[in-house]
Amino acid sequence: MSRRRFLLAAGALAAARLARAQRTSRLPTLGILSPFPQPAPKYIANNPFTNRLRELGWIEGETLDIERAYTVDSEDRLPEMAAQLVHAQVDVIWTIGPHAALAAARATKSIPIVFWGVGYPVQQGLVQSLARPGGNLTGIASTTSPEVHAKRLQLLREIAPATRRLALLLAPSTTRTLAGERTRLTPNAHGAAAEAMGYEMRDFEFESPADLEAAFRAIDAWGADCVTTDGFPQSFRARRRIAAFATDSGRASAFAQRDFVEAGGLVSYSFLIRPTIPRCAEYIDRVLRGAKVAEIPVELPTAYDTAVNLHTARKLGLAVPQALLLRADKVFE
Numbered sequence: 001m002s003r004r005r006f007l008l009a010a011g012a013l014a015a016a017r018l019a020r021a022q023r024t025s026r027l028p029t030l031g032i033l034s035p036f037p038q039p040a041p042k043y044i045a046n047n048p049f050t051n052r053l054r055e056l057g058w059i060e061g062e063t064l065d066i067e068r069a070y071t072v073d074s075e076d077r078l079p080e081m082a083a084q085l086v087h088a089q090v091d092v093i094w095t096i097g098p099h100a101a102l103a104a105a106r107a108t109k110s111i112p113i114v115f116w117g118v119g120y121p122v123q124q125g126l127v128q129s130l131a132r133p134g135g136n137l138t139g140i141a142s143t144t145s146p147e148v149h150a151k152r153l154q155l156l157r158e159i160a161p162a163t164r165r166l167a168l169l170l171a172p173s174t175t176r177t178l179a180g181e182r183t184r185l186t187p188n189a190h191g192a193a194a195e196a197m198g199y200e201m202r203d204f205e206f207e208s209p210a211d212l213e214a215a216f217r218a219i220d221a222w223g224a225d226c227v228t229t230d231g232f233p234q235s236f237r238a239r240r241r242i243a244a245f246a247t248d249s250g251r252a253s254a255f256a257q258r259d260f261v262e263a264g265g266l267v268s269y270s271f272l273i274r275p276t277i278p279r280c281a282e283y284i285d286r287v288l289r290g291a292k293v294a295e296i297p298v299e300l301p302t303a304y305d306t307a308v309n310l311h312t313a314r315k316l317g318l319a320v321p322q323a324l325l326l327r328a329d330k331v332f333e
Helices: 003-024 041-045 048-055 078-087 097-107 146-159 185-196 209-222 233-237 239-248 258-262 273-288 310-315 322-327
Strands: 029-034 065-070 092-096 113-118 137-141 165-170 200-205 226-229 252-255 267-271 304-309 330-332
Touching: 029 078, 029 097, 048 273, 065 078, 078 097, 092 097, 092 273, 097 113, 097 137, 113 273, 137 273, 146 185, 146 226, 146 252, 146 267, 146 304, 146 322, 165 185, 165 209, 185 200, 200 209, 209 239, 226 239, 233 239, 239 252, 239 258, 239 310, 252 258, 258 267, 258 304, 258 330, 267 273, 304 310, 304 322, 310 330
Parallel strands: 029 065, 029 092, 092 113, 113 137, 165 200, 165 226, 226 252, 252 267, 304 330
Antiparallel strands: 267 304
């Protein structure tokens, strides 16, 4: 390419960028902050969140701009990416998971934030209360009450009645507060449920995939006969390894998401994720139309899902009660 043609092309590109910037500067902007990789373009164009936004009149490139800040399976860059969204002056930020919510909350006290999948928003200092958040955050919380954990362990006990020693895999950073203090929110909630169900529980920590083998060895050394974990990003990314470890070592397992059962775990009891994603779009719609975040209540899930893996049960030599199979929402063969 000649120097003249190169300069013309570069000028055209710069002009196109300027025109796009001028056109979109008048549009509201949504920032998305997530510790997961960016989905494929086909999924971005057609998924429950995008579809609900479209139904509400928010069409990317026409009535709404979207700035996407996805990491590559890591929480490490979330603070940096949250700062970038703040610098871009987005109008509202949608965060996925507790780490992203905390990173965004630390980056701005003025831009509205709608979170999804945060277990302890009050205890973590993100909101003053579920009914009246009081700050610049609201959203959809995940249920973390001992009753939900107890239900999960009740299902485990129905399938594997002889189990007594429960190993909880968790990432300590998942329940840090906005001030950065470490808490015992997750193990305490699980512990209360385990005690109610007659289990002896011990927690085993890991933050990255490299830590898992050490956690597995510690579980072996303790002599656990069953395994559980929450659906936080670190465990979700490692769900196949965790499910395989439990099953291959002859341990029953109970999880907070169906994906773990699909990956080979034994049973799960979890809130239904799919209905909560469009609800986030509705929250964002309200914010973009002028609603005060401080007065929009945090919503808790109301629908739950039970999944069982019969292949895993057979591999472990366990018989799943017919009554449980009949009330399960999904049975993997």
